[in-house]
Amino acid sequence: MDPLTLVTLFIFGIAIGSFLNVVILRYDGEHFLLDAKMIGGRSHCMHCRQTLRWFELVPLFSFLLQGGRCRRCKARLNIQYPIVELLSGSVFAFVPLVLGTGAAPLIAIAALWVAVFEALLVMAAIDIRLGIIPDEINIFLGVIGVFLAIVSVGYFGPANQSFLGPYAAIFGAQGSAILARAVGAVGAGAFFALLIAATRGRGMGMGDLKLAIPLGLVFGWPDIVFVLVFAFVAGAAVGVLAIVRGKNSMKGTLPFGPFLALGAATLFFWGAPIFSWYFSLLGIR
Numbered sequence: 618m619d620p621l622t623l624v625t626l627f628i629f630g631i632a633i634g635s636f637l638n639v640v641i642l643r644y645d646g647e648h649f650l651l652d653a654k655m656i657g658g659r660s661h662c663m664h665c666r667q668t669l670r671w672f673e674l675v676p677l678f679s680f681l682l683q684g685g686r687c688r689r690c691k692a693r694l695n696i697q698y699p700i701v702e703l704l705s706g707s708v709f710a711f712v713p714l715v716l717g718t719g720a721a722p723l724i725a726i727a728a729l730w731v732a733v734f735e736a737l738l739v740m741a742a743i744d745i746r747l748g749i750i751p752d753e754i755n756i757f758l759g760v761i762g763v764f765l766a767i768v769s770v771g772y773f774g775p776a777n778q779s780f781l782g783p784y785a786a787i788f789g790a791q792g793s794a795i796l797a798r799a800v801g802a803v804g805a806g807a808f809f810a811l812l813i814a815a816t817r818g819r820g821m822g823m824g825d826l827k828l829a830i831p832l833g834l835v836f837g838w839p840d841i842v843f844v845l846v847f848a849f850v851a852g853a854a855v856g857v858l859a860i861v862r863g864k865n866s867m868k869g870t871l872p873f874g875p876f877l878a879l880g881a882a883t884l885f886f887w888g889a890p891i892f893s894w895y896f897s898l899l900g901i902r
């Protein structure tokens with residue numbers, strides 16, 4: 618991909634991220650996620666309620682130029698604004714870069730994966746803010762998973778296409794992309810159901826279970842296993858860090874949605890090098 622396309626995609630992604638910030642911050646858990654009444658209307662400072670002028674609404678730049686503060690009341694602006702904008706820009710630039718955009722079906726596949734990671738970005742930010750995962754996002758991811766299966770089968774053929782590459786054969790169920798996705802969805806759902814039953818709901822919530830099923834459909838078997846492994850490793854690391862630093866957040870509920878998004882991103886962007894390193898340690902090539 619040429620640098621100009623990459624930069625254009627990045628800037629477009631930042632602008633989309635700016636819109637997603639509004640969706641995230643105005644979501645209340647009751648109205649529909651994209652309710653026009655909720656996300657419409659002029660943007661204003663959350664602190665002094667002053668309506669923002671156009672030059673205060675330029676994604677990323679306004680935040681940087683104003684030093685992260687409101688121009689009038691000097692209240693700190695939510696750090697979520699630049700973080701979501703940068704991550705959204707990165708998704709738009711680097712997802713197509715990883716997949717390549719050679720032929721038309723490949724562009725469609727890249728677009729679907731961009732949608733997956735933009736949805737996971739919104740999900741993670743809302744889970745951090747409210748501790749809930751909107752059903753709209755789960756349904757959206759499920760629909761994207763079905764489209765991914767259809768387009769991928771049409772382009773790559775009926776066999777499963779795993780981010781594990783040749784190592785996927787170790788885990789079986791590789792003959793059919795449809796079967797691999799069905800096993801991924803059912804397996805991830807069953808795993809979280811067992812986890813909730815075993816910990817009597819103290820570990821994971823129903824929100825995590827409802828997200829795991831469409832995520833299994835999107836990634837398929839065995840990739841979803843490693844999305845979960847990376848998510849649990851990251852979650853455990855943050856949990857241990859919190860205990861070491863004296864903040865016993867194990868008592869409180871650490872939202873798991875962001876870790877699932879992190880696990881998905883880890884597999885997608887760094888899965889191949891991680892697997893070839895790991896399996897070469899085991900002497901499997």
Ligand SMILES: [Zn+2]
Binds near residue numbers: 665666689690
């Ligand atoms: Zn203000």
